[in-house]
Amino acid sequence: MAGYVVVGAQWGDEGKGKIVDVLSQKADCIVRFQGGNNAGHTVVAGGQKNVLHLLPSGVLNPKAKCIIGPGVVVDPFVLLEEMDTLTSKGVSVDHIYISDRAHLLMPYHVQLDCLQETRDDARKIGTTKRGIGPCYADKYTRIGLRVCDLEDWDVFCEKLSHALEMKNEMITRVYGGDPIDRDELIARMKPVRDRLLPMIVESVTMVNEALDQDQTVIFEGAQAAMLDINYGTYPYVTSSSPTAAGVCTGAGVAPQKLKHIIGVxxxxxxxxxxxxxxxxxxxxxxxxxxxxxxxxxxxxxxxxxxxxxxxxxxxxxxxxxxxxxxxxxxxxxxxxxxxxxxxxxxxxxxxxxxxxxxxxxxxxxxxxxxxxxxxxxxxxxxxxxxxxxxxxxxxxxxxxxxxxxxxxxxxxxxxxxxxxxxxxxxxxx
Structure with a gap:
């Protein structure tokens, strides 16, 4: 089983994107297993610079399946913008898939992140203000929206309305911010849903079958060991585990299937x-x-x-x-x-x-x-x-x-x- 993990060995920004890009030229599958668009992976090929935030850094290999795994929090607006940018450069995006178990990062997560980080009495963490922490918080308090919820529009709208009611109360009462309009957000999400539906897969089986067939699978992390929620310089850390152990929970594979752990x-x-x-x-x-x-x-x-x-x-x-x-x-x-x-x-x-x-x-x-x-x-x-x-x-x-x-x-x-x-x-x- 050729499972390769690429992780950062410092505080991030080590150049993981380049290394994944290099290795992915011989890969069958590249899996992003945690984090969100707080990552910034720069890939330079043929003198052309590409900055990726949500997409796996192996996306420039059109023959490899690029999977956004269950452990990732996905801002759908950012994802589609990133895909459109690649398309404008002539890069194929037909090989990109999203796990049905991944969580959706919504505009209210971004707004809460900005309000929390700029509040006068808050201890500043130095987040990217992309909504990552609030989205993971919803995941672990079990009120998050998942990609699979998009498959039934009525279910999605009901869950979104419930979550937004709670978030707007926090935004307005705790932080004095402006509430997000429910109908406007649902209207924005409808075309996004239509574009995402063909990309949604049950990724856990897909990835494990690739490993069982001795295909080359590369697991890509964002951030790095010193930003790990458990083993970094807490609280100045990210909200997930960017270590090799994070692959097991973030992609749904067993530890023994990970053969090479590459630290950048x-x-x-x-x-x-x-x-x-x-x-x-x-x-x-x-x-x-x-x-x-x-x-x-x-x-x-x-x-x-x-x-x-x-x-x-x-x-x-x-x-x-x-x-x-x-x-x-x-x-x-x-x-x-x-x-x-x-x-x-x-x-x-x-x-x-x-x-x-x-x-x-x-x-x-x-x-x-x-x-x-x-x-x-x-x-x-x-x-x-x-x-x-x-x-x-x-x-x-x-x-x-x-x-x-x-x-x-x-x-x-x-x-x-x-x-x-x-x-x-x-x-x-």
Whole structure:
């Protein structure tokens, strides 16, 4: 069973979209298993840039089934807009399917997210204001709308009316916002439903049958380990589990069917939004990395916080995901720096931690314990073989492998799908 999982090993924005795109060229099926349009996966092919939010990053392969799984929250308006954008570029969308068990993210979720995040007395989380948290909250309080509800229009309208009554009360009484008109929302949803109906499938059986037939199935996560609802820097996290374990609940497959767990690691660290960031660089070096790496959110456009590589974080991700391979991205951005630093531990109140403490207040006090390695001057963006890399660059990669306890199988040295150096094969023949 060729089940491959691609997950982020930091705070997201590691370049998972590119890696899924590269691997999906030989895939039979690509499954997005959690999150929503708070993701921003950039895929560059032939010089053309595509930013995907809901669609699996393997969508550029028209021969592979692209499935939005049960664990995803789907904003139908965003989904159709994204599909229309691809169609305008000549990209086929006929191979896209939506699980009937996925939850629908509605306009009132977006409005509540914005109101909650901007409320004066609220502790700001730094969400994307896309409605992700409120939609997952409805899912777990069992008042959410699912994609399967669209199949019976009368049932959908009844459920929507019930949910909207409660949400409008919260919007108006708690937050002082403007209520959403029921009839107007139903009118907006009618043409959306008509377009979505042919795409709805019972995805759990579809995916498991593909695995049982030894097809190559790639499971794609959004966000990353440090934003996991259970194991990230809570509460500054996302509302789902973007780890390998999330595949089992988010796609409906058993753990033993997942053969390769691929962790994507940026050669330095970045973070968007609030929360502790131990290796953050608030200096010229941090600004240089941001500009060289174009570190601005693909979903929000917000500048990303930049810092040195934090191996406490990567080791944490390797442990909870059971990583079998690492893919290192944006290594070329560090070229020209006189030295590069790797954080190997956190010093908190005189004690050094080689793991991530659960208390966000404790992590916020941490000082990084660094190893300093010599940098490299050479431009590596055109290199295609490991042997070509500067010796100092190889030393950096070897140390990363040692600290993570996971082999590096691929290194990305540029944004296009061809800008890669392979150390070990990832996909089986």
């Amino acid at each position: 690691v940026k050669a330095y660290s970045t973070r968007v939004g609030e929360g502790p960031f131990v290796t953050e660089l608030l200096d010229a070096t941090g600004e240089l990395i941001r500009e060289r790496g174009s570190e601005y959110g693909a979903t929000t456009g917000r500048p990303r916080r930049c810092g040195w590589l934090d191996m406490n974080v990567v080791h944490h991700a390797a442990m909870i995901n059971g990583l079998t391979d690492l893919v290192v991205t944006k290594l070329d951005i560090l070229s020209g720096l006189p030295e590069v630093k790797i954080c190997t531990g956190y010093e908190i109140d005189g004690k050094v931690y080689d793991y991530i403490p659960s208390s966000v207040e404790k992590v916020a006090k941490a000082k990084p314990v660094y190893e300093v390695l010599p940098g490299w001057e050479e431009d590596i963006s055109g290199m295609t073989r490991y042997e070509e890399l500067p010796e100092n660059c190889k030393t950096y990669l070897r140390r990363m492998e040692e600290l993570a306890g996971v082999r590096i199988s691929m290194v990305s040295v540029g944004p296009d799908r061809v800008n890669n150096i392979y150390l070990h094969p990832i996909l089986e023949d």
